Amino acid sequence: MLLTSSWIIDFVIIIATISFIAYKYATRKFDYWRKRNVYHLKPIPFIGNFKDVGLFKITIGEWLKKLYDSTDEPYFGIFVYDEPHLVIKDPKLVKQILVKDANYFMDRTNAAPEHNQIIANMMFFQKSPKWKAYRTKVSPAFTSGKLKLMFHSINEISKDLNRYLGKNLGDLEMKEVCAKFSTDAIARCAFGLNSHCFEDENSAFRKCGRRIFDFNWRNGIIQTAYFFRPHWVTWLRLDFFEREVSDYLVDAFSSVMTHREKTNIKGNDFLDLLIDLKKNQDFREKFAFETTEATAQAFQFFVAGFETTSSTISYTLYELCKRPKYQNTLREEIKAAMAKDGDITYENLMGMKYLDMCVQAYNTESKSGSTFRDANAMRGGRHPEIQQRMIFCVEKGSFST
Numbered sequence: 001m002l003l004t005s006s007w008i009i010d011f012v013i014i015i016a017t018i019s020f021i022a023y024k025y026a027t028r029k030f031d032y033w034r035k036r037n038v039y040h041l042k043p044i045p046f047i048g049n050f051k052d053v054g055l056f057k058i059t060i061g062e063w064l065k066k067l068y069d070s071t072d073e074p075y076f077g078i079f080v081y082d083e084p085h086l087v088i089k090d091p092k093l094v095k096q097i098l099v100k101d102a103n104y105f106m107d108r109t110n111a112a113p114e115h116n117q118i119i120a121n122m123m124f125f126q127k128s129p130k131w132k133a134y135r136t137k138v139s140p141a142f143t144s145g146k147l148k149l150m151f152h153s154i155n156e157i158s159k160d161l162n163r164y165l166g167k168n169l170g171d172l173e174m175k176e177v178c179a180k181f182s183t184d185a186i187a188r189c190a191f192g193l194n195s196h197c198f199e200d201e202n203s204a205f206r207k208c209g210r211r212i213f214d215f216n217w218r219n220g221i222i223q224t225a226y227f228f229r230p231h232w233v234t235w236l237r238l239d240f241f242e243r244e245v246s247d248y249l250v251d252a253f254s255s256v257m258t259h260r261e262k263t264n265i266k267g268n269d270f271l272d273l274l275i276d277l278k279k280n281q282d283f284r285e286k287f288a289f290e291t292t293e294a295t296a297q298a299f300q301f302f303v304a305g306f307e308t309t310s311s312t313i314s315y316t317l318y319e320l321c322k323r324p325k326y327q328n329t330l331r332e333e334i335k336a337a338m339a340k341d342g343d344i345t346y347e348n349l350m351g352m353k354y355l356d357m358c359v360q361a362y363n364t365e366s367k368s369g370s371t372f373r374d375a376n377a378m379r380g381g382r383h384p385e386i387q388q389r390m391i392f393c394v395e396k397g398s399f400s401t
């Protein structure tokens with residue numbers, strides 16, 4: 001049935017009505033911060049303040065830094081598409097929320113999908129109370145004693161790195177070299193595996209790493225959805241990792257775990273801790289911690305560890321390249337330690353104050369130190385003051401793990 005005598009006018013009326021309803025829906029929360037008297041950035045219908053990230057023009061870190069520098073307010077409101085978020089800028093407030101009130105703010109804003117048991121069991125995607133229980137059990141992997149035990153393996157890999165650099169003198173893409181190094185280091189320290197990244201350009205582990213983190217449309221859209229459109233992940237059953245990559249890594253980690261369990265060999269590594277957890281009757285009964293759950297933790301350590309580490313090293317190297325004076329000071333510090341002890345040791349590495357300062361300082365610039373909390377899911381009651389989703393911009397990288 002026609003609304004008017006002309007189908008063209010009908011068509012225009014229908015399109016105008018649909019557009020009006022869509023506009024009203026997309027902007028229905030845009031008065032959220034105004035009503036609460038919170039300073040906020042002016043949103044654009046449908047995309048909020050997220051345009052440049054939504055169109056993959058800049059990274060989330062660069063976007064947050066831009067917003068962060070745009071105001072002197074201690075906190076301010078923004079819109080990610082149509083959702084209001086609060087960005088906390090004041091370091092004291094950040095500390096209050098992430099340390100003193102941490103129990104109110106345990107959950108991150110990301111999706112926690114149940115359709116994929118590997119992703120569902122990664123601590124990074126979990127919510128409390130499961131997250132807290134896993135976190136408590138897994139933390140012992142990072143005591144200084146455990147880190148010291150890993151030092152020998154890392155030093156061995158740095159010898160491989162030296163050999164690789166010696167053979168490939170000239171222009172090198174250092175981000176890729178650092179990724180080879182960190183992939184080999186995590187695979188060795190966490191699982192006792194050799195991923196052969198320096199010997200084999202087509203190492204399967206390195207290929208998986210590239211497919212997880214290199215930019216492509218699939219990763220861009222799905223990974224953004226995991227952080228900013230969690231309900232899409234559940235509705236559309238989206239997987240953070242490509243199936244082929246996930247199947248390969250799951251297979252690699254579970255076979256080395258099964259081999260260790262059968263042979264009772266200890267590696268003094270993260271895998272030992274996971275195998276012990278599998279034997280822990282209490283934990284198993286409470287959280288059904290079997291091979292799938294243990295493999296998910298192993299997978300997560302690989303993913304969370306190699307890219308963050310290689311970005312940190314390569315960014316520090318990049319900044320040092322631009323500042324030869326600081327580069328020389330750092331070189332002197334390292335040469336002095338080696339002259340004294342004949343090699344890099346755990347103790348002299350820990351004593352390299354200038355190295356530590358370089359890593360800290362340059363990664364403040366790298367715009368990667370941000371973390372997200374879901375204030376809608378606060379545990380132990382609602383926080384008295386802050387009741388909306390939040391993004392924390394963390395200054396000086398002080399809250400990165």
Ligand code: HEM
Binds near residue numbers: 302306
């Ligand atoms: C310089 C290197 C690294 C950086 C910059 C970094 C950064 C981060 C950040 C920002 C978070 C989120 C924290 C939060 O929301 O509170 C995180 C979580 C995590 N990272 Fe790292 N990370 C690094 C290295 C590693 C390594 C080497 C591993 C493991 C081998 C690792 C394993 C994890 C895990 C398991 C989580 C989730 C922790 C939880 O849910 O409690 N990270 N990391």
